[in-house]
Amino acid sequence: MCYRFLPERSVSACFPPFRRERLMASRKELSSVSSSGMASTGGTLDSPVKQVQIEGLVVMKIIKHYQEEGQGSEVVQGVLLGLVVDDRLEITNCFPFPQHTEDDADFDEVQYQMEMMRSLRHVNIDHLHVGWYQSTFYGSFVSRALLDSQFSYQHAIEESVVLIYDPIKTAQGSLSLKAYRLTPKLMEICKEKDFTPEGLKKASIGFENMFEEVPIVIKNSHLINVLMWELEDKSTVADKHELLNLSSSNHLEKSLQLLMDRVDDMSQEIVKYNTYSRNLSKQQQQKHQYLQRRQQENAQRQSRGEAPLPEEDISKLFKPPQPPPRMDSLLIAGQINNYCQNVKEFTSQNLGKLFMAEALQGQN
């Protein structure tokens, strides 16, 4: 997967810092330009966005983008545009990012974004940058890259969200589109870049409260709604049979496969942590012994009337081992959780279908 499109990608090595500054600045400028027509974004610190309202157009555009460009596990991404009304984020438009290819290495993403937004402004489209969207493959989106990008977005524009579109689930008959935001706690940690076990512990953050899901409402104009009703009337049952597809093993197998991979990663992380803590305790013991010896010696010296040994810097003698960053394991846990949710959801739906089918068979 490549998240090449976002300068906010905090793998800042890829982006010279000035670029990010530039973008942020320009974004600020943009928002200030448009702020006149916008409600104040003060909001509560807890969560400035309580609801996401998406135009049908945006959904269609995202789906179309994936259909045309994404294949298999390839991921497509794009920018969401809209505005904030009270605690509601309205996404009214979006534009995709071009797929990355080898030969356009010097493609300037920032330039592209700016140009797009300017052009859209000319045709009177909302041009406030309110987040980004991304397709996903069997729900595997909880990753470091996503976290970093979303952090940069939220850092620059507080209200931004990330929309996750799951094409596979959608293909099974029900649209799967979810909006996520980083929790304020996680934001803080990311700001401090303190991913040590202690830091995470202090922030009391777990995989459950890393992301918060924001409810989505899809809003269409009345005309469209009317059209929809009409279409629904006209459509035959056969068109909807995808929903009733009984075969489940394929999807489940895939999910299990991915889940297993994550579990393997998790095991590795744990082993890493295990070695770390073992090393730490070993060192602690050594330190303790050293201190005791020192004390004894000093006591002896004192009894002999000599001056005690000078104090030495213990932390220099015993450098604590580098604690493994815990963010990765948190993310993995989040991802595992995500997979489990998916599987659970899927199986419960499928079980229902199976019972239904059985009942129907009995009737026939």
Added chain:
Amino acid sequence: MSRFFATGSDSESEESSSADEITPKAPGTTLKQSLLLSDDEEDTKRVVRSAKDKRFEELTNLIKTIRNAMKIRDMAKCLEEFEQLCRAFLKSKNIVDKEGVPSFYIRLLADLEDYLNQLWEDKDGKKKMNKNNAKALSTLRQKIRKYNRDFETEIAAYKEVSRKSFLPPLTCSSSESEGEAGGVSAKSFLKKKPDEASKSSSSGEDDDDDDDDEGWSGESKESDSESSDGEAKRQSMAESFLKYVLFLILTFKTWESRKHIEEEEEDGGEEGGEGWEKVKYGVPLEKPKMFAKGTEINTTVVVKKLNEILQARGKKGTDRAAQIELLHALAAIAAEHNLGQGILVKIKFNIIASLYDYNPNLAAFMKADMWKKCLECIDELLDILFENNNIFIGENIAEDSENLAVSDQPFRVRGCVLTLVERMDEEFTKIMQNTDPHSQEYVDNLKDEGRVCGIVDRLLTYLENKGSTEEICRVYLRRIMHTYYKFDYKAHRRSLGLQGETKSEQDQEESEGEDSALIMDRLCKFIYAKDRTDRIRTCAILCHIYHHALHSRWYQARDLMLMSHLQDNIHHSDPPVQILYNRTMVQLGICAFRQGMIKDAHNALLDIQSSGRAKELLGQGLLMRNMQERNAEQEKIEKRRQVPFHMHINLELLECVYLVSAMLLEIPYMAAHEFDARRRMISKQFHHQLRVGERQPLLGPPESMREHVVAASKAMKMGDWRTCHSFIINEKMNSKVWDLFPETQRVREMLVRKIQEESLRTYLFTYSSVYDSISMEILSEMFQLEMPTVHSIISKMIINEELMASLDQPTQTVVMHRTEPTSLQNMALQLAEKLGSLVENNERVFDLKQGVYGGYFNRDQKGGYQQKQGGYQGGYQGGYQGGYQRGGYRNQNQSNY
């Protein structure tokens, strides 16, 4: 000229003793050459030369090169050598101070200057010269002009003499005229010699020598007189000769004026010093006559002479070809005079030895014609040995206890035929290694293999009568080495019960003698019983196994291999034996394959093939590697280990056999363990090939052998034996691989059979889940196998719990039990396993935090967990009911965080 200067050859020894610095230096090239033929043993033994001789020799050598360079107008070379000469002259300064400037030096200086001036005048010639040469010319001209100022008087004297003798100034052709002069002088000398000889009445060597000496000295005296009475004779003699004489005398005179003492000796010495060089040219003249005329040729004389010739052996500068010639001549003389077989044998030994010596470097190979000569000599030697029963030869007969003269006692000669033959055989290998295997030359050389075998055979019979056990073992091994890799077609045909088609062929067959198998058996068993060196036995065993394997005697070969326990300690033996071991293993594997023992074949070939260096391991070529891993020296050594081409094992055949056996094993295995997470590969290389095949973006029809096997594997995966068969056995594969086997048809039949069986197994593994039951009849029809075979295969699978099914006898069907977990269930199983290990790891972290026994978990609980886990695993096998016991535990676990 040379003849004249050679006068000093004897006085030289006096001179050296009188000289201050006596350097016991190894005799130089020229000395040896002259002494080699001078009939004087004492001289040959030890030659001491003075520093003067050494210096002057160096100078003369340099002068010679300069003259050569002059001749070919190579100015650059001339300049270079001249500079060296000046340096050398400077080095010998103190000698020159004592002795005066040597005449030859002056001569060169004068000649060179003249020559350069002449060149300088020749404008056209100069234009034609290349830039380098022209530059060198001008530099040299300036240099020599400056240099010659120091020697003005001497040069003037020399020039005067040459003018006097009405000679044109010496030019580039000077050395030629020198040669002429030498010839003339030699003639003049020869004319005189008989007179001298007649004067001296005595015969025998020593006298002969004296005689010679007198001749020389007489000559020198005479030349003195000649010059003193001067002009009269001058015209009649060759001019150049006289010129030198005159010049010499003149220089003598200048020396005399400079120094008063030791003239006489100095003269002699000086001349001698110069003479050494020149004698060389005289040598060929004298060569043919080995012994002085009239010498009675008897054993001692010949032996003496032989020793003398041998003395020069191995020394630098000895003309080896000439030496061989000399030895041959000596042999002829010995034969001519009927000196008995003893001496002849001895000379033959030495001829062969010097033939081997012909190449100074052991790594280089002998020329084929040299080798053939050697072959003939050995043949003759063996002839003599066979004819004469009373010759004892042995390595440990001391030189002085030899008995070479014809007498009642048997001859005793020092030497070892076996070593000679072994060396000959090695040289043969070397020749084959260094010949392009695809050339006609190779075939021609290979034809001599028969002769080698013949010689080995003859030696074998000879040694069986006379040799010690060790020797017999050694010669047996030679014989084995020449036999083991050859397929005995005659025996093969006989075993098939085919008679030769024509009468003559039958006769030939009968005359051929015993089968190679019998020979091998006899020889090897002798070695097993008698040999005391480990190496010969190891080699014999390996060759024996190889031979067995080559002739499809699989069980004998395998048993021998297992009994010998060679696998355990082959690593300690030297590389050639290891190569032989590898060859044997490979041959064993191929043999197993022919016999249809696919598993054995695979195991035998696995080691060689998996390394990817089969070529190197079998000694059939070097792998391209970067120079870090081996330097030039190592490469040479490795090259020497290579097996000659005619003994090679076909690598493609080897690989094909390996891949096909891997396919027959791996494909059913893969099908059986499709969902197994910890499935192991049987053959890495085969998998590699499969992956390579998969990576192809566009799959065309197979071309190479590997592609054929990959395509066949794919077909087999689907249980499609017909396609698989057509990929493995077709025209292309036949010509590439299968036709190389002696029993092609049988091997092919075996292969088809194996393919059918393994395809059936694969089919059942892959598709059993879609069947409720399947009729054996249909299966037998599908795979073209007889019912009993199908029955047995399926029964075996059921017994081994590879197939969950039962046989229904009345209807002849296989009823599937359908207990195989589906892929989803398999996945779930794997996931559960992984989660188990995850929890375990997690617990360890927890333990660490809380101390081993502390914390929320006391030991009971932990035990309980493990019990639960056990039950859980058991539960899976029992039908997956117990799987959820775990959930409760997990919740508990989480709540404890």
